[in-house]
Structures are given as structure tokens and as C-alpha cells.
Amino acid sequence: MAVKTSEDFIKTVDWNKVARLMLTSRHLDDKEENELVPDKKVLYQFSARGHELAQILLGLQLDHPHDAASAYYRSRPLMLTLGLELEDAMAAPMGKSGGYSDGRDIGVVCNLPGDKGPVVLPMAGDVGSQYTPAAGWAQALEYHRNHLENDAYEGAISVILGGDGSVATNGFWSAITMATTLSLPILFFIEDNGYGISVGSNFQTPGANIANNLRSFKNLRIFDGDGTLPEDTASLIHQSVQYVRARRGPALIRLTVPRLNGHSYQDNQSYKEKKQIKKEKKNDPLGKLKKYLVPSRISKKEWDSLSDECRDTVNQTAEKAWNRKDPDESHVTKFVYSDDEKIQSVGGLRSAGYDRPEESETPESEKQRINIVEAVRRTLDSELSINERVVVFGEDVGAKGGVHAATMDLQKKHGNERVFDTSLSEEGIIGRAVGLAYSGLMPVAEIQFRKYADPATEQLKNCGTIRWRTANKFAAPMVVRMPGGFAKCGDPWHSESNEVFFSRMIGWRLAYPSNAEDAVGLLRSAMRGDDPVIFFEHRNLLDAKSARKPYPGDSFVLPFGKGKKLQEGDDLTIVTWGAMCERTLASAKDSGISADIIDLRTLSPWDKELVYSSVKQTNRCLIVHEDTRTAGFGAEISASITEDLFKYLDAPVQRLTMPDIPMPYNINLMESVLPDQHKISEAIEKLIDF
Structure with missing residues (x-):
């Protein structure tokens, strides 16, 4: 049961738990910085020092089974709050087996399947790439709740964590656009420590305050405050979370916090004046939490004892983590593509329990020949009709029916929730598709021309490696339809082929049909599959006589890799x-x-x-x-x-x-x-x- 007021919430907070988590996180940073990094047991280290309090208070409120958090590299306190085992938290940056990725990725690149609780979506190493997949998850929450009529999704939200530097990225602005135009249940959780590595916030956004700059945005509630004061921070976070849970629209909360270390271990903060460093240390939320709790709630002796206990636990756990086996070298090439024997925990139709309908590699006999445009349209129509988890979207795919008419009348037949237009942001189209795929839907995204996919390269590349990076915990199967190649004329923007680019993107499958029959079989296989697929539609073949073939039927499929x-x-x-x-x-x-x-x-x-x-x-x-x-x-x-x-x-x-x-x-x-x-x-x- 949600607590009605922030005052009531503050009374329910287990402040001893907050203190334990915060001290554990702080001692964990100490252990890495003073011992594990110098001893080369940890090779990449990003401290959360100064950010802990706000993240922990947020984590305590993410209690819906379908909540999702999209984290970034300072999010370990949140992860610990949501149930990440301490040994896994320490083993990950050591590159040991288990953890987030079984030694495949940097230790702070986090994820958490959250079988019975909130899921932490797989982050990537790119700043700002966490935003649009979380927007896709939020749209999926609405789809499950409204279209699939699943009441279990009522009240679930998507939270995106980011630093002040990330508000300058394409991903942030694309997600803001999606959230506000669709009124999605998203909370943008901005931890503003004043720096993007060495660059001040005034270079990230005018006036160095993204909250002020977004106050005039329609349909976006703004919360702004200090993230170091226990009661004030708890109250502000509670207000923002409850606002979004009530489906009143998206919200952004900006909390100022100190960054008490450099960007990473190697950063000596030489760009900061000594008085600035001294000022930040005085603003340490751990000191303020101690002052808040001692002596009114616990004694100084109890605080010191708790701190010692957390330090001992960290030391003991570090030893256990270091003694874990190294990842099995013979498994390093596993999970580039889907595994028939082991289904991923999160993402795709298979993990959602969807069974593929009856299929045939033998085409049915139909006299009338159709072109590739009609082949694509009929296949999309057929799969939309039999699988409520299929959604089709992109620029102009709705009322217009696509710039090549491949989605003509599909919105009219299947509705705006299932066939819909997007803003002009390829980053947003693909990132959204990733989030939708995580939720068990089958997104079919259209990029109007091959060249236009360039702004989405970051999301495309990250999507392909999700399964491998998470050791098969997550996957984001989808289809990206992409016309290209020459047509009635050429040009550098609409006629690019460059299919080799996608053949080198790890984890993606690439279809390139030359006729209508193959287009049907490959597109249907892609839409029922468990891997992301680039479906290339050659512009000169869309209505070419040579490419026309009879429609091979609603059960016709072609396997990938069969010429x-x-x-x-x-x-x-x-x-x-x-x-x-x-x-x-x-x-x-x-x-x-x-x-x-x-x-x-x-x-x-x-x-x-x-x-x-x-x-x-x-x-x-x-x-x-x-x-x-x-x-x-x-x-x-x-x-x-x-x-x-x-x-x-x-x-x-x-x-x-x-x-x-x-x-x-x-x-x-x-x-x-x-x-x-x-x-x-x-x-x-x-x-x-x-």
C-alpha cells in the first residue's frame, strides 16, 4: 500500500537500513580505491561517493514487480538497495565469474533481472544511452496495462538515472520528447554533481540547471532540491515517485549532490580549486545522515559499531569475490545469438511464453503475383492479427502508411497503440524498440532509409551485444525494416546500401530479400525469432517486375542462413x-x-x-x-x-x-x-x- 504523504513516508523509512547500505557502499569505495585498484585487482573504478543517499532512498520506493530502473555507472548504491548481492557487486569490477556479465563487461555496467521485483535494465558504457530504452519500457507498461488489459502493470513506473552531463545527449532529449508527448510513467532522476568529468554543468545546459530549463515543458512535472539532506531528499523523491505512479504524467527530479572523488580512480580532479573540494567534503551526505541519526535515533557507539561491521563485511566479501573462479574461457563466444537450450531471463517473445504458430517452408500456390511492398504489408498485417505482442512504428508509418506505402491501412485496422508514428529521432526509434523488447513485445521499427540509421548507431550496436554482455540474462529481439539502395535515381542520402556495416554489428541478423516470396518468409521468421534483425528492403525492388511473386501464405517462413x-x-x-x-x-x-x-x-x-x-x-x-x-x-x-x-x-x-x-x-x-x-x-x- 502506497504511503499517502511524504511526511508519512519519512516515518516509515528504515533509517538503520539506509545507514547500513550507505556505509556499505562507502566502505566498498574505500576498499577499491585504497587496496583493490592499487593492487590491480580492480581495473576500472567509478566511485558513488556523495551520490549514495538519494539512490538508496529511491531504491526503497521501487517496490512494484514491473518497475524498471535504467541506471548508469555510479548506480551501485541503488543496485545494493534493490537486492544485488554484495559479493556479486565486488566480483563484477574484479572481472570474476557471475556478477552482471560473467566477466565480459566493465564492473559498473550493471543489470538486474529482478525475477520478483524491479528490473534494472542493462546499461551500456555510452553516456545518455540509458534514456530511450527506459522510455520504451514505460510505453510497454502502458501497452500491457491498456491493450493487453493486464492489471498487474497498474502503478508500475520507469525510472532513468543520469548525471548532469547526460542531459546534453540525444538520448535524453529523445526520451523527454517521448515521455511528454505520450504522457508516459517515467521519472527522470538527475544526480547533478556539477561536473561531466572535468566539464562544469554550465557547459551541459544553460544556467547549469536542467530543472529550471525544463519548467516550461508541457506535461512534465519538475522537482528540484538538495540530495544530501535525509528528510528533504526522502520527501522530494517520494513526491516525484508518487506523482508518476498516479499516472499524472512524467516527472523530472534534479538533486544536487557532491562528487567526492574524481570521475574515475585515474581522475585527480586537478581542474578543481582546493576550496571547491573542501566545500564538497563539507556537503557529504554521509556526515549529514550521521548527524540526522545520532544521537536522536541511535547512539554514536551504535553508529561506529555499524560502520565497523559494514567495513568487516566488505573486507570478508572482497576476499570471497577475489577467490571466485575466473570466467570459463571456453564459454566466451556463447550467447552472441539466441540459444535453443537456454532462454534469456528478460526480453523477447520466448521469455514471455509465446509459442510460434505452425510454420512451413513450402509456399502455398497463389496465382496473383505481388510486389515486395505488398509482401511486407501482408506479412505485417498477418503477424499483427495473430500476435497481440507485435507493434509497428516509425516516422510516417501510421496514417500515411509509410514513405514506401508498406504499412498502408495497418493503423486503421489494428489501432494507434499497435501501429504508430514516432518523432524524428532514429536514436529514439531504436532505443524505444529495445525497451519494448525487454517487456516481451515484438517491436517492428522502420528506419525510412539506410543512411538515416546513422544517428541510431549507438543503440543498434548496444542492442546487438545485450545478450552477450549480460551472459544471456537479457535480450532485445526486434525487427528493424530499412529500405535503401538505388531506385529511379541515386543520391548519397536515400540510396546508400552499406549492408556490410550491419553484417559487422555483433548479435544482429541481416536479411536482404530479392523478391516478394523471400521477403515474406524472412520477415515472418524475423518477427517470430529471438534475435534482433535488420530487414533490408531494396528500393529498386519494391515494385520491380522481377521481384514479384505469389504470396506464399500466412505460415510460410524461411530460415536465416539458407541461400x-x-x-x-x-x-x-x-x-x-x-x-x-x-x-x-x-x-x-x-x-x-x-x-x-x-x-x-x-x-x-x-x-x-x-x-x-x-x-x-x-x-x-x-x-x-x-x-x-x-x-x-x-x-x-x-x-x-x-x-x-x-x-x-x-x-x-x-x-x-x-x-x-x-x-x-x-x-x-x-x-x-x-x-x-x-x-x-x-x-x-x-x-x-x-
Whole structure:
């Protein structure tokens, strides 16, 4: 039962518990700074000294099973308050087994599945990247409560912790936009210590106070105060938490706290004047807590005894943590992708108990041919109809139906909660998708053009490594639809291909269909899968006659990593994908060469077995792709074939690609640099004649 007033809450606070947690955190910092870091038992150390009181008082109020906190690198006091075992807290920065990541990530990069209580979403090492996933979680809370009609989500909130430096980031502003426009149950919890490493708050936000700057924001309640005074801090946090729990809208609380150490252990704070350091030490919340409790609630002797007890516990636990085994080296490559035997604790359809419907790799016979746009639209419609956990969103996907019409009428049929427009922030689109995926939904996000994904790179890369970084505790399966490539003309902004970029993003799968049938099968597999997927839709193929195929049915799926032979031949192997399939087929036909032509269909993973089997028979290989040459995906295929099949080759593996330039706008210029029928035919003849 929620305490009605802040005064009542203060009376219910277990101040002895607050003191124990705070002293434990402080002694933990002391142990690391004075012993473990100098002894090189801890290699990265970020002190929470000065931030503890506010975090502990916040943690005591996160008591809803579906609450989530999105933390940052000074959040260990919060983690301890929410139930993180002290030994795990110490083992993590030592890089020992267990802990947050089983030694895979920096010790302060935290997470907590929270099986029966609040979840701490996996943080990343990037400043500001914690904001948009937490906004996605908040939107998911509303979706579970309203659309899925699950009363268990009533009153749950999402809290985002950040320092004053983080308020300058794209993630912060994107999350503020989502929170205020959608009236999401989010509390922005800003711990303002006056510095971003060595840079003062006045460089982060005008006037050095984000609370003042946001007071005119519509639909955002502002709380601002001192985070070092026990009763005042408890009261202010209680007010802000209860405001958001009551579904009155999002709120931001800014608490001033001292940073009593440098940014990290290596930071000697030479940029601070001595009087500033002295002033901060006088503002230590631990001293103020002691003054608040002693002697009115406990005696000085009891305080000293508690402090000694906490110090002894930290010392003993540090020894236990150090004696843990190092992580198993043979497991370090596990959990890049989903594991059929071990489902992650948080995130995705499988962890939410969703069973995949009946599927078939055999297409149904339907006479009418459809284009890729219609294939995508029908697949989205079908999955939205049978799976209430699917949500589709992006810029212009709602009433407009998408800039390429792939979501036409889906909002009208399935409603605004399930098919919705977003603000113009790719960082926000992908970060939101991560939070939605954590909650057990299947987000299908659209990025309008490949080039527009660049601002979302941080969230995309972090999303792919979530499973590995948390040792399979968390995952964020999603689908990101992304049109690109040339069309009626080219240009550097809408026509970029650059699929190789995503093939190098750890943890992502990458689909690149060349026709409507494959688009249906791969998109459906992606939407039912347990890994994040980039689904590349080539602009020139969206309505191309060559890409039109009959709709293969609502149960049709294609597995990732399974290519397709477009035609069989004996003279050479041609490996290609996307828009180059049509041009390659035409070139092989004109040249009269018996070519084994393979459409990879997916690049992560790619069908190495099919390619190798073909090359072993033909002894020659040509790779054709639209992306630029240097370090394009063709280079990976070429290197693999040369390394593994050198003795089978009668000629060097050849690549035909774009030159290393952006796509030009002028049609003649565009065609002059793209692999075309004539260039492919020449490359075939040259390889045969070698």
C-alpha cells in the first residue's frame, strides 16, 4: 500500500537500513580505491561517493514487480538497495565469474533481472544511452496495462538515472520528447554533481540547471532540491515517485549532490580549486545522515559499531569475490545469438511464453503475383492479427502508411497503440524498440532509409551485444525494416546500401530479400525469432517486375542462413543478393555461360555451405554486389573462399562492386558506377578466360 504523504513516508523509512547500505557502499569505495585498484585487482573504478543517499532512498520506493530502473555507472548504491548481492557487486569490477556479465563487461555496467521485483535494465558504457530504452519500457507498461488489459502493470513506473552531463545527449532529449508527448510513467532522476568529468554543468545546459530549463515543458512535472539532506531528499523523491505512479504524467527530479572523488580512480580532479573540494567534503551526505541519526535515533557507539561491521563485511566479501573462479574461457563466444537450450531471463517473445504458430517452408500456390511492398504489408498485417505482442512504428508509418506505402491501412485496422508514428529521432526509434523488447513485445521499427540509421548507431550496436554482455540474462529481439539502395535515381542520402556495416554489428541478423516470396518468409521468421534483425528492403525492388511473386501464405517462413540457387551451372559460381540478382541472371543468359547463381538472401549468417559446395564444382567464383568495394561483404566471402578452398580454385576469386564513392544522383552517373548487365558479362568472360 502506497504511503499517502511524504511526511508519512519519512516515518516509515528504515533509517538503520539506509545507514547500513550507505556505509556499505562507502566502505566498498574505500576498499577499491585504497587496496583493490592499487593492487590491480580492480581495473576500472567509478566511485558513488556523495551520490549514495538519494539512490538508496529511491531504491526503497521501487517496490512494484514491473518497475524498471535504467541506471548508469555510479548506480551501485541503488543496485545494493534493490537486492544485488554484495559479493556479486565486488566480483563484477574484479572481472570474476557471475556478477552482471560473467566477466565480459566493465564492473559498473550493471543489470538486474529482478525475477520478483524491479528490473534494472542493462546499461551500456555510452553516456545518455540509458534514456530511450527506459522510455520504451514505460510505453510497454502502458501497452500491457491498456491493450493487453493486464492489471498487474497498474502503478508500475520507469525510472532513468543520469548525471548532469547526460542531459546534453540525444538520448535524453529523445526520451523527454517521448515521455511528454505520450504522457508516459517515467521519472527522470538527475544526480547533478556539477561536473561531466572535468566539464562544469554550465557547459551541459544553460544556467547549469536542467530543472529550471525544463519548467516550461508541457506535461512534465519538475522537482528540484538538495540530495544530501535525509528528510528533504526522502520527501522530494517520494513526491516525484508518487506523482508518476498516479499516472499524472512524467516527472523530472534534479538533486544536487557532491562528487567526492574524481570521475574515475585515474581522475585527480586537478581542474578543481582546493576550496571547491573542501566545500564538497563539507556537503557529504554521509556526515549529514550521521548527524540526522545520532544521537536522536541511535547512539554514536551504535553508529561506529555499524560502520565497523559494514567495513568487516566488505573486507570478508572482497576476499570471497577475489577467490571466485575466473570466467570459463571456453564459454566466451556463447550467447552472441539466441540459444535453443537456454532462454534469456528478460526480453523477447520466448521469455514471455509465446509459442510460434505452425510454420512451413513450402509456399502455398497463389496465382496473383505481388510486389515486395505488398509482401511486407501482408506479412505485417498477418503477424499483427495473430500476435497481440507485435507493434509497428516509425516516422510516417501510421496514417500515411509509410514513405514506401508498406504499412498502408495497418493503423486503421489494428489501432494507434499497435501501429504508430514516432518523432524524428532514429536514436529514439531504436532505443524505444529495445525497451519494448525487454517487456516481451515484438517491436517492428522502420528506419525510412539506410543512411538515416546513422544517428541510431549507438543503440543498434548496444542492442546487438545485450545478450552477450549480460551472459544471456537479457535480450532485445526486434525487427528493424530499412529500405535503401538505388531506385529511379541515386543520391548519397536515400540510396546508400552499406549492408556490410550491419553484417559487422555483433548479435544482429541481416536479411536482404530479392523478391516478394523471400521477403515474406524472412520477415515472418524475423518477427517470430529471438534475435534482433535488420530487414533490408531494396528500393529498386519494391515494385520491380522481377521481384514479384505469389504470396506464399500466412505460415510460410524461411530460415536465416539458407541461400537459394537462382539457376544451376558448371562453368562458374556467381554469388550475389538484392537488386544484383536480376542483373546477374540477365548477364549470364546473354553470355551463354553455364553459371551457378546463388542468391544469399541473408548475410548474417550467410550460407557458406551452399557457396562452398558450388565453388568446389565450378572452381571459379564471381561476387557481385552494390555496396562499395573496400571491405564490402564480398571481401569477406572472397577471403573465406580463398582461405578454405584455395586448392579448388582455377582462378582468383573476383568481385564486381560499386567504386568507393557515394551513390551519385544523376541517372547516367549512377548507372556508370553500378554493376550492370554489360559489366557483369565482361567479368564473367574474364573469369572464364583466366
